Amino acid sequence: MNSESILFPPPDPRVTELARRCLEDIDSLVGLWVECVRPVRASYADRVSEGEFRATAWEAFEFLLRTVARLPLSERIATVSERVGERRAREGVPLDSLLEAARLDFRVVWAALVEKADEKDKAELVTSAYHVWEAVEKHVTGIMTAYQRTILDMGRRAADERRMWFARLLDSEGRNPTVVRDTALALGFQADDRFLCAVAPPQYGAGLRRTATALRTAETPVQLQEVASDLVLAVQLGRRTTADSVLALLQETPCGVASAAAGLASVPRAVVLATATARVLPSHAMGPRRLEDSWLDVLVQRAEGFGRDLADDVLSGLDAETVPAGETRRLLDTVRSHLAGTGSVADTAAALYCHRNTIQQRINRFAELTGRDVRRPEDAALVALALRARDQHEKDHRP
Numbered sequence: 001m002n003s004e005s006i007l008f009p010p011p012d013p014r015v016t017e018l019a020r021r022c023l024e025d026i027d028s029l030v031g032l033w034v035e036c037v038r039p040v041r042a043s044y045a046d047r048v049s050e051g052e053f054r055a056t057a058w059e060a061f062e063f064l065l066r067t068v069a070r071l072p073l074s075e076r077i078a079t080v081s082e083r084v085g086e087r088r089a090r091e092g093v094p095l096d097s098l099l100e101a102a103r104l105d106f107r108v109v110w111a112a113l114v115e116k117a118d119e120k121d122k123a124e125l126v127t128s129a130y131h132v133w134e135a136v137e138k139h140v141t142g143i144m145t146a147y148q149r150t151i152l153d154m155g156r157r158a159a160d161e162r163r164m165w166f167a168r169l170l171d172s173e174g175r176n177p178t179v180v181r182d183t184a185l186a187l188g189f190q191a192d193d194r195f196l197c198a199v200a201p202p203q204y205g206a207g208l209r210r211t212a213t214a215l216r217t218a219e220t221p222v223q224l225q226e227v228a229s230d231l232v233l234a235v236q237l238g239r240r241t242t243a244d245s246v247l248a249l250l251q252e253t254p255c256g257v258a259s260a261a262a263g264l265a266s267v268p269r270a271v272v273l274a275t276a277t278a279r280v281l282p283s284h285a286m287g288p289r290r291l292e293d294s295w296l297d298v299l300v301q302r303a304e305g306f307g308r309d310l311a312d313d314v315l316s317g318l319d320a321e322t323v324p325a326g327e328t329r330r331l332l333d334t335v336r337s338h339l340a341g342t343g344s345v346a347d348t349a350a351a352l353y354c355h356r357n358t359i360q361q362r363i364n365r366f367a368e369l370t371g372r373d374v375r376r377p378e379d380a381a382l383v384a385l386a387l388r389a390r391d392q393h394e395k396d397h398r399p
Contacts, residue, residue: 002377012124012127014120014121015068015121015128016069016126018116018125019066020069022065024110025112029059030054030057030058033061034054035105037101037104040097040100041053041097044088044091044094044097051231054086056083059077060081060084060105062080063076063135063139064105064135065109066131067135068135072244075238082143082145082146084102086147089148090142094136095144099140101142102139102140105136106136110132122358128203143397147288161186162186164181165186166183166223167225167227169267170271172268174268178362181266184264189236189264190221191335193238193261194236195261195264195266195267196235196243196257196258197232197271197273198256198258199230199232199255199268199274199275199277200230200231200254201229201231201254201278202230202231203280204253207250207255208231208233209257211246211249214234214249215246220235220238222234230278234254234271250288251288252286253287254289255278255288256275256278256280256294256339257274258271258287259269259273259292273298274291276291276302277298279298279301280300280301285371296384297392300389303339305391307389308389310385310386311390311393312381314372314386316370317371318369320368323369331362331369332387334348334359335339335383337351337357338376339380340386343375345359
């Protein structure tokens with residue numbers, strides 16, 4: 001025997017008889033209840049028809065009265081709370097309004113019991129009030145549990161559908177207009193707007209999730225999704241959400257960021273480029289890295305084995321057997337500084353605290369050894385790629 005049965009004994013037989021008599025008058029109870037809840041129902045009257053509203057109310061009152069009367073319940077009546085909770089969740093009825101209406105059941109049932117009770121029965125009715133309230137709360141709890149479960153299930157299904165459409169968009173590479181259109185509808189995007197795509201390795205995914213949450217709070221359309229081993233964030237840009245504002249949210253998140261994509265059809269390519277940028281994040285990265293600042297590293301990384309071949313070919317004249325290590329280091333430091341600067345010999349000299357003639361001599365010496373003069377744009381571009389490839393190779397093979 002539990003504590004509840006000790007504190008609250010079964011309802012008096014006269015009370016159960018009153019509940020049985022009320023069962024014969026359910027239609028009038030439903031009519032009274034419908035009038036009581038009309039102000040509450042006003043917020044969702046357009047979503048639930050009058051016939052459906054009355055039918056479920058009839059079943060709910062049968063559930064309550066049979067529970068108080070200790071009468072058996074059919075399967076349909078026993079499950080009315082769960083069915084109402086699930087159906088109203090799918091109809092978009094606000095939960096607080098739904099529960100407020102359900103709790104009005106107590107007032108209507110109690111008034112009906114009191115009306116049918118004589119003076120002798122009323123004393124017993126008061127002592128059995130708990131059982132009426134318990135039946136109502138059981139109904140309300142069943143509604144709330146089913147409602148919340150349905151909302152969670154709907155959310156999961158909606159999220160699954162969003163992920164499916166985004167994956168289809170990426171798989172189609174944006175070339176199928178129908179997929180682009182349907183993806184926009186599923187994700188709440190405007191297909192012709194501009195989009196910013198960021199990609200983070202798994203260990204930095206928390207930063208992308210925080211950013212997505214902040215953007216959703218600001219009512220900015222976003223899609224956050226795992227793609228292969230990375231986390232991808234696609235953000236629709238607008239007047240309130242600019243590329244700079246998104247980057248500000250990502251300021252502490254190491255990730256690759258592609259240039260803004262013109263239209264949803266361009267997002268798959270932007271994801272590819274952002275992923276390539278994420279692949280070349282330095283080990284000490286503290287924030288986002290833009291594609292436009294990473295092209296050399298991206299090209300080298302995408303070139304795979306050709307990058308090493310490029311470095312060997314372009315820088316072969318600096319072989320340790322023919323050029324002392326100290327000289328090679330000075331020449332490379334000078335060339336790196338020159339390529340990273342304005343291209344002016346005078347500026348390179350100032351950056352290295354050397355005389356401009358010294359810089360000229362080193363650049364000439366580098367050209368003599370490699371056949372590449374970094375004062376010529378074409379040679380400069382090739383040497384810059386070769387140096388990045390060499391650095392990447394050394395990084396990959398560093399103990």
